[in-house]
Amino acid sequence: MLNWIKGLLGVFVLAAAAGCGGSGGDDHPGNIVEVAQGDSRFTILVEAVQAAGLADTLSAPGPFTVFAPTNDAFAALLGELGVTKDQLLGNKPLLTAVLKYHVVTGAVPSSAVPLGKPIRPVEGGFFKVDKQGSDLVITDGRNRTSTIVQTDVEASNGVIHAVNKVLLPADKNIVQTAQANADFSLLVEAVSAAGLADTLSGPGPFTVFAPTNAAFAALLGELGVTKEQLLADTALLTQVLTYHVVPGLVLKAEVPVGTPIKTVQGGTFAVTPALAITDQRGRQAGIVATDVLASNGVIHVLDKVILPAP
Structure with missing residues (x-):
């Protein structure tokens, strides 16, 4: 008792x-x-x-x-x-x-x-x-x-x-997450044209530095090509897109600032303390949003397409 x-x-x-x-x-x-x-x-x-x-x-x-x-x-x-x-x-x-x-x-x-x-x-x-x-x-x-x-x-x-809110596991992979965002419509077209949609829908994990539509529009002017010409050049397109993909899951807190980051394409880029990327041609792109989570990785948003060494 x-x-x-x-x-x-x-x-x-x-x-x-x-x-x-x-x-x-x-x-x-x-x-x-x-x-x-x-x-x-x-x-x-x-x-x-x-x-x-x-x-x-x-x-x-x-x-x-x-x-x-x-x-x-x-x-x-x-x-x-x-x-x-x-x-x-x-x-x-x-x-x-x-x-x-x-x-x-x-x-x-x-x-x-x-x-x-x-x-x-x-x-x-x-x-x-x-x-x-x-x-x-x-x-x-x-x-x-x-x-x-x-x-x-x-x-x-x-x-x-x-x-104060029930958590829900991811229901979209990186490609599906990009497809659900109207500001990534050109990126989605490019990924599809390069035949990379299945790869980026795979288990990964991947970290994708994703250029916006405005970033792709600026690239067309910089290269002096039309969207159709860029999407038709699958060799160049594949090189450029895979340069935006890093193997593994790298959230903002773990981005190695000032250290070369190796991409799936094979080239590297560096991130400054101000969250700007310097690509292999000395061009800079700003990371304007970070840590968009997906089932197979994470997306960081760029305001400029980065380019590997020519």
């Missing part, structure tokens, strides 16, 4: 600490599932974990780090997907993929989150976390953002960080 009372008191203390924004004052918190069950903000998450058959996994020794969506986050997701809660909970493959995307192996406190670098959940894929002011903001595989609203809720088998 005494042990039962102690256990009950422990649950109440843990729930009170989590509700007050603390990291858990009990020396013996429950496991991740038990902590979530004791917090009224996570009732839908608990239902989802049970519906997906993941309760036993998240009760195991781990350790795990769970980026835990609140009830409000799940409610917003239902509106975004146009489904009811019952429909979401009934779609076990989707539910399992989404929930596992929120789980990282190992206990990662907020102080150890690798800012700006790929974080790889157990489901596969990746997302990143950036510091924006005083907030920690997650960018998921679909380039949606979620804010971590509470950090370092302790559990016996890991740690929970509460998030």
Whole structure:
């Protein structure tokens, strides 16, 4: 009887600490599932974990780090997907993929989150976390953002960080991501004309420095050719396009500034501290947007087409 009372008191203390924004004052918190069950903000998450058959996994020794969506986050997701809660909970493959995307192996406190670098959940894929002011903001595989609203809720088998939006894994590769952006229509035409669409749709990962339509229009004037002439010269086109592709996943935080970066084409370019690229002809292009995530890599946006050595 005494042990039962102690256990009950422990649950109440843990729930009170989590509700007050603390990291858990009990020396013996429950496991991740038990902590979530004791917090009224996570009732839908608990239902989802049970519906997906993941309760036993998240009760195991781990350790795990769970980026835990609140009830409000799940409610917003239902509106975004146009489904009811019952429909979401009934779609076990989707539910399992989404929930596992929120789980990282190992206990990662907020102080150890690798800012700006790929974080790889157990489901596969990746997302990143950036510091924006005083907030920690997650960018998921679909380039949606979620804010971590509470950090370092302790559990016996890991740690929970509460998030205000459900994360979703990527559903588009690099080519599909470019196709969905009207400002890359010339790039998409060029990739198709060079026969590179299948390659850039492959597993990768790839880092693509992607010129905008305005960048391609400026190149046509610089070379004195029409779009049709450029697209017909597949040898030149292939050289130019592969010069924009770097093997591997290189997010902005990991771009080696001032060091030659080797491309798939074989040539190199360098990036300045101001995020400008100097190509092998001494021309400069500005990186105007970074870290557009895709299932097989990342896109950084350029305002000028870069050229390999002639």
